[in-house]
Amino acid sequence: DIQVTQSPSSLSASVGDRVIITCRASQSLSGYLNWYQQKPGKAPNLLIYAASTLHFGVPSRFSGSGSGTDYTLTISSLQPEDFATYYCQRSFATPRFGQGTRLEIK
Amino acid sequence: QVQLVESGGGVVQPGRSLSLSCAASGFTFRSHGIHWVRQAPGKGLEWVAVISDDGSNQYYADSVNGRFTISRDNAKNTVYLQMNSLSAEDTAMYYCAKDRYYGSGTYALDYWGPGTLVTVS
Numbered sequence: 001d002i003q004v005t006q007s008p009s010s011l012s013a014s015v016g017d018r019v020i021i022t023c024r025a026s027q028s029l030s031g032y033l034n035w036y037q038q039k040p041g042k043a044p045n046l047l048i049y050a051a052s053t054l055h056f057g058v059p060s061r062f063s064g065s066g067s068g069t070d071y072t073l074t075i076s077s078l079q080p081e082d083f084a085t086y087y088c089q090r091s092f093a094t095p096r097f098g099q100g101t102r103l104e105i106k
Numbered sequence: 107q108v109q110l111v112e113s114g115g116g117v118v119q120p121g122r123s124l125s126l127s128c129a130a131s132g133f134t135f136r137s138h139g140i141h142w143v144r145q146a147p148g149k150g151l152e153w154v155a156v157i158s159d160d161g162s163n164q165y166y167a168d169s170v171n172g173r174f175t176i177s178r179d180n181a182k183n184t185v186y187l188q189m190n191s192l193s194a195e196d197t198a199m200y201y202c203a204k205d206r207y208y209g210s211g212t213y214a215l216d217y218w219g220p221g222t223l224v225t226v227s
Contacts, residue, residue, distance in 0.1 A: 034214045036151075043201050043218035044143075044151065050212045087151055091212050094165050095141065097151040 002027045004090050006098035012106040013078055021073045021101045023088035028068045032092040035064055035073045038100075039084045048073065049091065078103075108132040108217045110202050115222030118192055126187040126222060128202030133217075135183040136160070139205040141215055142176065142187050144198035144224075154200070157185060169195075192226045199223050 003026040013019050023033060031051045036044040046055040048064040051071055061076045075082055083105050088098040114126040128140060142154040155166045155176040164176050175188040185202060200222050203215035 032212050036215075038151075043203075043220055044215075045218070046214050046216050049214035049216075050208060050210075053208075055214070055216065089151075089215075091214055094156060094167070095143070095153040095215070097143075097153065100150040 002029065002090060002096070004029075004033075004088055004096055004098045006086075006088055006101050008101060009099060010102040010104065012104045014106045015078050015080055017078045019075045019078055019103065021086050021088075021103075023066075023071045023073070023098050025069045025071075025090065029071070029090055029092070031067060032090055033064075033066065033071045034089045034091050035062075036087045036089065037082075037084045038087065044087065047086075080105075108204070110204060110217060110219035112200060112202050112219045112222035115200065115224045117225045117227060120193055120226055122192055123188070123190045124192060124224060126189070126200055126202075126224070128185040128187075128219060130183045130185070130202075130204065133204065136180040140176075140178065140185040141203045141205060142185075143201045143203060143215070143218075144196075145201070145221075146195075146198045149198075152198075155187065156205070189224070192224075194226050197224060197226045 033051045035048040038044040052064045063074045086101045090096050109131045111129045118124045141156045157176045161178045173191045178185045203218040205213045206216040207213045
């Protein structure tokens with residue numbers, strides 16, 4: 001079973017910062033990797049699918065990249081509404097989520 | 107617009123059963139698989155189960171296999187999760203989510219319901 005591991009588990013940053021979150025798989029995901037954002041008390045929202053394609057309505061400051069076992073979610077200039085928890089998810093076979101990265105205000 | 111609404115959560119004693127529902131609207135329900143994902147208090151997301159668009163295939167996480175059953179009624183645009191032999195470890199917010207395939211075999215959970223809370227105590 002292919003595991004996905006996120007890092008860091010938490011991150012403090014300021015408005016305007018560039019932030020990178022990493023997801024590493026135990027074997028190649030061949031680009032089958034999604035990213036979600038979850039705000040406290042709310043359901044997750046899809047941000048990026050297939051490693052790098054933005055879901056409808058997601059701001060362009062979000063981007064995804066990667067291949068094989070290593071993937072990144074980048075937020076180019078943090079906005080106040082971006083402070084949330086982010087999850088990666090392998091998107092073949094049954095879903096498996098990373099442990100999450102909590103992005104907090106510095 | 108796409109809507110998914112879960113119901114049926116509540117407080118249940120260990121060893122008892124509970125049934126959740128997920129009512130869907132705003133999309134062609136019979137064309138999409140539906141997943142259940144749960145989140146224990148203060149913890150991350152855990153995938154629970156999926157049912158295919160026509161209901162012919164179901165898959166479960168190891169942690170619930172043999173205790174939970176997912177089903178659907180395409181005439182009612184509703185998916186169900188029957189949960190038996192519940193334990194404290196099943197305490198969580200339960201979300202249903204629809205899947206969308208993008209070709210080349212990749213998919214994502216593109217819309218989620220607000221969740222229903224199950225407390226086993």
